[in-house]
Amino acid sequence: MFRPYNRNVLIDNWLEDRALEEDIIKDYLDKKSKGELASQKALSNQITSVNLTTVNDHKVHSGDVIMLKCDGNINAPSPLLPKAYRDDCFVICNGGSAGGITTLSPSNISSFIIKSVDGSPLGSPIKFGQPFIITTLDGANFLHSDPLSYDKAARRSRLQIVDFAPVYNHECDWVATCLNPKFRLETEGADIPANEKIVILNMKTNKALAVVCDFNNKSRFEIVANTFLDSHKAEEDVNHWKIVTNLPVVPEPETTEN
Missing domain, CATH: 1.20.5 (Single alpha-helices involved in coiled-coils or other helix-helix interfaces)
Incomplete structure (x- = not known):
């Protein structure tokens, strides 16, 4: 040939x-x-620094400036690779996309405002089972999740995408539930505690907010909506979130000298 x-x-x-x-x-x-x-x-x-809301009653209120944190498990012994070597993750808004970074200081890209959507006044505690929205500081974008489809999926994990939408709709509504499934019925209607682990669900799809870690870079995260269940039918640690606020300063007791 x-x-x-x-x-x-x-x-x-x-x-x-x-x-x-x-x-x-x-x-x-x-x-x-x-x-x-x-x-x-x-x-x-x-990027500019932001002061989070200081709550004296350890509760989450409508109108609070907060951060969303998923604790890492870098020190947790585990023989499984997906559960090992993951740092803390904070949700950020980069334009219209949602991502995750490892940071300790609140800024204008990692801080948000949480508000109830049922007409509750600003400053009132948000409760388990009560729908709320999470917006950027300027109120122009809403944390949002689309139902999973062929052309709407997270780029790396191909799970349900989470982003920031400029227009509010029902897909921007979220709800919190107790971390322990055994106590969810009892805690329904109770105030959401600040700085404690909870599960955040998208009301449209009933999928839990989650972190997907890039195994090539343990500090690179993808924010998705997907419920990861363990053998006990409970959400895994990638679904455990904290609504972070400033802790009140406790005055030190005065000491009297004899």
Whole structure:
């Protein structure tokens, strides 16, 4: 059979092209992990610090400035890879997308306002089973989750996507439930505690807010809506969230010198 080209040369060109593409991807991932991308630098220049709401009654109120935190399990012994080496995750809003980062300081991208949607006045405690919304500080975007479909899914995990929508609808409604399934009926209607683990569900799909970790980078997260159940039919730790607020300062008792 007549060949107008040399087979070895063609294969070498393919290998060279593939090696160049792999180098470009590695360089991109390396810059992204170090925060050296132009988009990351532009975002970092816009980040400002924010003061969270201080609650004296240890409850979550409508209108509070909060953060959403999923505790990591980096020190938890586990033989399973999916449950090992995960840092703390805080939800952030980057444009219209929702993501997760490891941070300890509240900022304008990691802080949100929680509000009830049933007409309760600002400052009133939000209860288990009571629908609420989570908005950005300017109130322009709402934490939102679409029902899973072929063209609407998280990019890496292909689970139900969570993002920030500019228009409010029923898919932006969320509800909290007690962490322990045995006490959920008893705690229905009780006030949601601040800085304690709870489960947050999307009212439209009844899927729990969750963290999906990238095993190549333990500090890179994808925020999705999916209920991960263990062998006891209870939500796994990736579904455990804290509504973080400032803790009240407890004055130290005065000491009297004799």
